[in-house]
Amino acid sequence: MIDPSSDESRSSGESIFAWLAVLDDLTYYELFGVHREASIDEIQRAFHAFCDTFHPDRHVGREPRQGEALKAIFKRGAEAYAALCDERLRGQYDDQLAAVRQSPLPPPRITFSPLSRPPSARPTAGAPLEESVRSASARPFARRAEELLQKGDLRQAKLQLVMANHMDPDNEALETALRDLELLLGSPK
């Protein structure tokens, strides 16, 4: 048994939370430590190394918060692996990555729903919508809309945008975003 308060446990615990802290800012490639042109084999090898390190079964008996953090890290890894192993999804992801590389937003994520459209269609790529909002009450809606757009949930994003427009009337940026989104939703696909 390792004493939970031992150095091993503590330092490893700090590392876990350090991973969790940067999790949302890592691209799928960074998560695995592979380069963007990595082959499927390289990605698989990296994923196996990742599993060996982060799979919850490798960390039996950790304190619950560490366990939860590890689970969150592992789940992101599983998501990344699924996306990078699928040619279509990987292409989609690379496109999104290229689109947001210059923005301060966290890297995109793949949503895995056949119904939701690729978030690459997000009308706001680059400029955060939130920054163009003037009213404080509209801000949460705009931010929420952006998050949903990123997740690819366009319908819910539209609802939030409608609310944002309502709270901050005559805001050109918001109006454009909503119009774009409506076009997107209306377009047959």
Added chain:
Amino acid sequence: MAVVGIDLGTTNTVVACVREGRVHVLPDEQGRRLLPSVVSFHPSGEVLVGYPAKERRTLDPQNTIASIKRLIGRAWGSDEIRRGRQRFAFELKEGPGQGPLVVARGQEYTLPEISAFVLRRAKEMAERALGEGVDRAVITVPANFNELQRAATKVAGRVAGLDVLRIINEPTAAALAYGLGRSAKERIAIYDFGGGTFDCTLLDLSGNVFEVLATAGDTFLGGDDLDLAIAERMSESFLRTHRYDPRSDAQTFERLRGTAERVKMELSARDRTQTKLREVAFGVGGGTLDLDFGMTRDELEMLATPLVERTFAVCQDALSVARLPVSAFDKIILVGGSTRIPLVRRRVEQFFGAVPNDRVNPEEVVAIGAAIQAAALTEVARRRSIPAAPMPASRWPSLPSIAPLPGEDEEDTDDVTVATELTALMAEREKVRPAMPTAPDRHRTTARLMAPATGPAATKTARLPSVSEATAQRLDTAPVYGAGRAPLPSSSGPLSSKPLATQPLAERPPVARANLPASAEAVPTPQSFPPPGLAAALIHPTTTTPLAAMPTPVQTPVQSRVQAHVQTPIQAPVRTPSPSPPAPLTPVLVDVTPHALVVETVGGWCDVVVQRNAKIPCERSRAFATSSDMQTTVRVRVAQGGDPTFDQNTYLGEVELINLRAAPRGQVTILVRFEVDESATLKVFATDSTTGRQAHATLQLVGIAGAQSVSSMAARNATARLR
């Protein structure tokens, strides 16, 4: 208290345990290693389990329950229950919440309760063999089992007084038993043809990690079906000679079915068999009529062919999910009693183009794997350390501004969309922060400052790194677990506050052969676990031990099947004296969900939430909105399956979101997080996506007992007299 692995099979149950680094299949008082999964309710009030119950099958078929695994976790209206009612002699009736009930001697039992009797007997067997109490278990299920079947199996374990650590898939368990100690990268196919279910699972083994590539199965296809076909054949022959149909009497037919099973087994060893069964029925004058039945292996194969061909349709399905050709597999592992049939072996060989491997007993391999997993899941002492976190290269400058802490900014607290426990985790960032540079400069440069290779590129301007710089940097900051990369110098990243050499990784001494089993026959030699490149890098992060100095892998001798007492050694005993280095960790199983998880959408269609074959544990979120004004409850119907029409899938139950904010329609959106855990069982969490408040979500599975009825079932189970 000990922890065991239990293979709860359709026809037989096997229990195994790891002791002193070896797997033992635990026998009963008479040394029998298979426990028939049969429960019989005796007129004396006793509950017979195993062999005594199997004997009662022919005497008292109405009160003797077998093959319950075929029905467990099925809703009353399902095809499987309908077929079961036609085929089984015992009585089934509809219970509350669509859960079927078995009626025996005037008592009603839920299906998990029946399985619980078998599990309790297995637990007692284990306790007797080990000489200590057993309180926890890993229980295996067919890979293709859905959420309801897994949940029902879990309930069965709890009713039997076991803490179910994990539900694992039978083929995956078999892979673990097979692949333990093999370091070579291998792609294997598990062909698991049991008494009642068939599964095909494809895996990639790479020493430390066993990744399931795809799985497919049929939960209503097994050796039982062949028994039945033979019994039908017998009945027809009897009808022809004696003008009496044994199928008209449950007891008689049950006798034929039992005989059919023996005929089937005999024909695996010889070419023809002749069976005489006395007093099958009474003739006109009161005289007894005997059955004289002969069968050749060819005839049996004619009967078996359609069943066997169905298994290959399933294999094809798995292959297409994995997008691999049949030739991609290095090894084919046979699991399950039905793979003893020569026809099955022949056809498997033809299909995969490789000789199937059967070095482990196909009937015990699953329990062995379960025991290994059980040991791995309870071993706290040995676990992986976490390398320093990498730095997100391209977005590093903005890191501190992303995902602010709750409470740091009033507006932000409203917008936390993660569930509360995750929110709590995020708070942990606070602790991490001091370790990070606190320079206020938003476009602060990063590790590249310290890395001479790219050093000059680091400027204090707002310029973002070019692609090549970003790539270089990413390589610099790659996690240490990456293939054999040299560790970063201690000062290279703000996140690694101390030299890596002091990281716990270094505590892992080199793998040595000190723990090799003394007996040369004790074969699989996991202690010789040759550290592959990756593992070597992990074990020697400081590279103070030259790789050449490491022990060379011991050639794994060709192994005979695991014999009665030559158990698969798996790892060094936990209580190894300190000079001996710890044995390698058990490979980690990365399994998948067998079915897609879908929610109902308008018009009776489905929205796929979790794809089939997704690695578990995993989670996906979906947002749901209220559809009428002031609506405070939302119900989301959930099913499993691959059909675009909701009703064509297996309905699991509904997620109920209650006590929602009263607001105009569409304004309340609830983000529901579906989590598939390591046992491939489903959990749901919900948050109001506008307020960030946790919403109340419950998932009521069809026919699955709640905690309260589980404890009352457990109480009833514990008072039953078992024999």
